[in-house]
Amino acid sequence: MGKEIRYQMARRAAREITPGMVVNLGIGIPTLVADYVPETVPVMFHAENGVLGTGPSPAAGKENPHLCNAGGFPITVARGASYFDSATAFAVIRRGKLDMTIMGALQVSESGDLANWIVPGKRVPGMGGAIELAEKAGKVVILMNHTDKEGNPKILRNCSLPLTAAGCVNMVITDMAVIEISPRGLILKEVFPPFTIEDVREKTEPDLITEYTVIAPQEGKL
DSSP: OOHHHHHHHHHHHHTTOOTTOEEEEOSSGGGGGGGGSOTTSOOEEEETTTEEEEOSOOOTTOOOTTOBOTTSOBOOEEEEEEEOOHHHHHHHHHTTOOSEEEEOOSEEETTOOEEOSOOTTSOOSOOTTHHHHHHHSSOEEEEOOSBOTTSOBSEESSOOSOOSBSSOOOEEEOSSEEEEEETTEEEEEEEOTTOOHHHHHHTOSSOEEEEEEEOOOOOSOO
């Protein structure tokens, strides 16, 4: 996936954030979301390693070796940020204090099931905080490629990989489209050029309800 596509997905996810929210950003593309939230929007970003109030990525050469997110990548902090241990960080999650979590996924089902922690046969250190985040956050937004490396859909009728949590996903933002998961089914809300509705349908296993707009691409970061 190219950098511009990553920026496009992060920029679109940032539009889901409203003033006053407490938001957790997962490892990978979700960490870029903080770069696209206007400074005029008061939001507190939560990191599982014990920070509330992370900010945009630091400029090259301005990294603080003592500040990183849960993935070990450099971060900045906003005015009023606080630091605490991982037990407190997870208490924030488990008590349902997060308004939203934005994370990656391997597969998502049409009913909102999430599989994002293991590919059978491959060694991983563990599930991390994904299960708590998926179960307890007020809204779960997924950022991922629309297809796997072989071109197979990652949005499926039923996940084939082990589940992280069932029925938890509210929205999926991919390199092709924005899809809302609702009691009515999967609603295609937006399509990113150069793709068409037909392209998205072809690469999505379940049926889609079309209530969409086409989003013009924007170049680079803010």
